[in-house]
Amino acid sequence: MMMMEAVPFQKVKKEMGNYSQYAREENTGNYAKYAAVPDNTVEAPSLVEKPQAPVHTGPFETKAAFVSAIQPLAKQLSQELGIDERVIIAQSAVETGWGSKVKGNSFFGIKAHGGEGIDFTTHEVVNGKRVKIKDTFKAYDSLADSVQGYGTFLQENPRYKPFLSATTLEEQVAALGRSGYATDPNYARTVRSIAKGNTLRELGGYE
DSSP, X not given: OOOOOEEOHHHHHHHHOOEEEOOBOXXXXXEEGGGOEEOTXXXXXXXXXXXXXXXXXXXXXXXXHHHHHXXXXXXXXXXXXXXXXHHHHHHHHHHHTTTTSOSTTOSSOOBOTTSSOEEEEEEEEETTEEEEEEEEEOOOXXXXXXXXXXXXXXXXXXXXXXXXXXXXXXXXXXXXHHHTSSSOTTHHHHHHHXXXXXXXXXXXXXX
16 A cells, blocks of 8 residues: 655645644654645635725705715714714704705804804894804814714713713703704704604604
């Protein structure tokens, strides 16, 4: 019977690659080359880059497109801050007409307060009357950047601490109304109606 030549382990590995099993000849310490079994558990690095989520800028043409784009961003911010994601989406919907009226990617109507930003006309309630004014609002690179900017704005302003501390949607909306985020006395009621309304429920898949 013809005997196979025993080959040292390091030589086998060098010549044949990575293997999970080797037949070891008794009392020799060598590994038989013919018994090497390929190790299929070693994964080759992928040469295909994973696709990234599209970066949205500017206004949306439909409510469905707006909700689809902002929902995952709102969900992520909700996990970070504890705010109900429906409240986040509803606020942006109120500020931008469901994403249809946006300039400088200012999706939450945050004022620049003397800093750099973009000027546009909006409405405020002054002395009980709704008036048209021109003001400067913070501009962002994208929708995602605007959502993160909104989160940072809330955390950096002490007056929103009760809003961030509230645990239920109802409590959060009530705290938002008391915070002075907007001059409209019906702002919280409007946010709540959208957050719990049929449109967001159907487009966002909420129960």
